[in-house]
Every structure is written in C-alpha cells, then in structure tokens.
Amino acid sequence: MEYRLRENEFLLFKNLIYDKTSINLDKSKISLLENRLAKRLRHYEFSNFKEYFDYLNNHQNSKELQLFIDLITTNETSFFRENPHFEFLEQKHLPTLEKNKKLNIWSAACSSGEEAYTLGMVLEKNKFNYEILGTDISERILESAKKGVFPIERSIKIPSKYLKEFCLKGKNEMEGFFKFDKKISEKLNFKYFNLNMNFDSLPTFDIIFLRNVMIYFDQKTKDELVFRITNKLKKGGLFFIGMAETLIEKNSKIKMISPSIYRKLE
Numbered sequence: 001m002e003y004r005l006r007e008n009e010f011l012l013f014k015n016l017i018y019d020k021t022s023i024n025l026d027k028s029k030i031s032l033l034e035n036r037l038a039k040r041l042r043h044y045e046f047s048n049f050k051e052y053f054d055y056l057n058n059h060q061n062s063k064e065l066q067l068f069i070d071l072i073t074t075n076e077t078s079f080f081r082e083n084p085h086f087e088f089l090e091q092k093h094l095p096t097l098e099k100n101k102k103l104n105i106w107s108a109a110c111s112s113g114e115e116a117y118t119l120g121m122v123l124e125k126n127k128f129n130y131e132i133l134g135t136d137i138s139e140r141i142l143e144s145a146k147k148g149v150f151p152i153e154r155s156i157k158i159p160s161k162y163l164k165e166f167c168l169k170g171k172n173e174m175e176g177f178f179k180f181d182k183k184i185s186e187k188l189n190f191k192y193f194n195l196n197m198n199f200d201s202l203p204t205f206d207i208i209f210l211r212n213v214m215i216y217f218d219q220k221t222k223d224e225l226v227f228r229i230t231n232k233l234k235k236g237g238l239f240f241i242g243m244a245e246t247l248i249e250k251n252s253k254i255k256m257i258s259p260s261i262y263r264k265l266e
C-alpha cells in the first residue's frame with residue numbers, strides 16, 4: 001500500500017518531533033518523513049498517517065515513540081570526520097596539558113560512536129588518561145556504539161598508525177568486521193541523553209564535541225543549548241562544533257580560538 005503524508009499531517013508530526021527532540025523539520029522534509037514512517041504504518045496496517053500519529057500520542061511512553069525517534073534521526077558519521085579537529089587536539093591542545101591529569105570528554109550526539117572511538121585513539125596514542133562519554137537520543141544507534149563492532153569498510157578513514165595499534169580484525173563469524181582494543185573501549189561509556197533534557201545529572205568536562213547536530217535545531221534551541229553545554233565545560237576546556245556550523249557569539253563564556261573550536265574563558 002502507498003501512503004501519502006499530507007501537509008496537515010506533516011505539521012502534527014513536525015510539532016511532536018520538535019517537542020520530543022528539538023529537531024526542527026521544514027516542509028522540504030515531507031517526503032523524507034513519508035518514506036521513513038511508511039514502514040510503521042504497514043506494520044500496524046494503518047490506513048493513513050493520522051492513525052499512526054494518534055497511536056503515538058495515545059502511547060506516549062511506549063516503545064513506539066522511541067522507535068519513531070530512531071527513524072526520524074539522521075545518524076551519518078565516520079571515523080576521523082572533520083579531521084582538522086583531531087589534528088588540532090593532537091598538535092595544539094594536548095601538548096599544553098599535564099599527562100597525569102584525567103581528561104573527561106563528552107561526545108554529545110555521538111551516533112554509532114565513531115567520534116568517541118576516534119577521540120579514544122588520539123588520546124591513547126598520546127598516552128593520556130581519559131574517560132569518554134558518548135550520548136545520543138537514538139537507542140538503536142547507541143546499541144551499535146555500545147557493541148563497538150564496525151564493518152571493515154568503515155576503517156578506511158582511520159590512519160594506518162592507529163589501525164595497526166588499536167584495531168582488531170574479526171575472524172570466522174566476525175570476518176569483515178573490526179573492533180577496538182580493550183584499552184580504548186573500556187574507557188568509553190555510551191548512554192541515552194536527550195540534549196533538550198536537564199543537564200544537572202552531568203559532570204563537567206575538559207572537552208566537549210557537539211558536532212553536526214545543531215543543524216537540525218532552530219536558532220533559539222541552538223543558543224540555549226550552547227549556553228547550557230558551555231556551563232558543563234571546565235575553565236580552559238575546549239568546545240568543538242561541526243565545521244559547517246556557526247555560532248552567533250552571544251556567549252561571553254567562550255572564545256573562538258580556531259574556526260569551529262572554542263575555549264571556555266578562565
């Protein structure tokens with residue numbers, strides 16, 4: 001059965017998505033939403049999108065809402081994505097820090113974990129003591145991050161010095177996959193965290209990566225999020241945003257030190 005998402009139905013979903021995730025969808029995303037949600041309508045044998053919307057609304061706490069969020073998020077990521085950030089860390093920032101101090105790092109909106117594992121490789125190589133928290137709103141994608149097993153094709157972006165030292169090729173039933181050395185994976189912790197939730201339960205961090213997620217938010221959400229997130233950054237700590245993203249600097253607590261890299265003022 002072919003389903004068509006009408007404009008009035010799209011608006012219902014748009015408001016629900018904004019409320020639950022802060023993701024701000026514009027009308028250009030109608031067919032994307034139509035395609036992604038159609039399988040749920042087929043699953044329940046609903047005859048239109050309004051029936052699915054009502055089902056979601058009547059089961060606010062059900063697994064379906066999480067499944068819905070899993071379907072509407074875009075989880076594109078890769079190892080060493082936007083590599084100048086990792087070069088900056090390795091060449092400019094880490095050499096200024098004491099090695100015996102433990103670094104607390106947050107990969108906010110970590111998707112399947114590639115960003116967090118990349119940070120792990122860089123810190124391990126430079127012999128730092130560290131702990132990395134990866135968080136995301138999609139339970140489905142977090143399962144992949146926790147598993148930490150990746151198809152071998154994804155290793156293509158990992159420089160050979162890291163591949164040789166930290167990546168373990170799977171054998172037999174794990175043929176075609178790789179995972180990371182325990183000394184990295186045991187320092188990573190992945191958990192569900194919605195960026196529009198209260199931040200009180202979080203510790204403070206030396207480094208925060210918030211990359212390629214703010215593109216889905218409106219300006220008000222971005223401003224509030226940057227304000228709250230930089231409250232969680234230690235003085236002198238670094239804050240990274242996506243290289244194609246911009247911050248309107250109303251925030252007096254941080255200073256840009258390189259494009260898309262900010263330092264929390266002392």
Ligand SMILES: C[S@@+](CC[C@H](N)C(=O)[O-])C[C@H]1O[C@@H](n2cnc3c(N)ncnc32)[C@H](O)[C@@H]1O
Pocket residue numbers: 020021022023073074075076077078081108109110111112115135136137138141193194195196210211212213216242
């Ligand atoms: C495009 S990925 C970015 C992954 C990684 N940071 C990178 O740059 O490669 C965006 C991620 O943001 C997550 N996300 C979207 N809205 C969120 C929210 N309100 N709270 C937490 N994560 C969210 C999505 O589930 C998705 O995995």
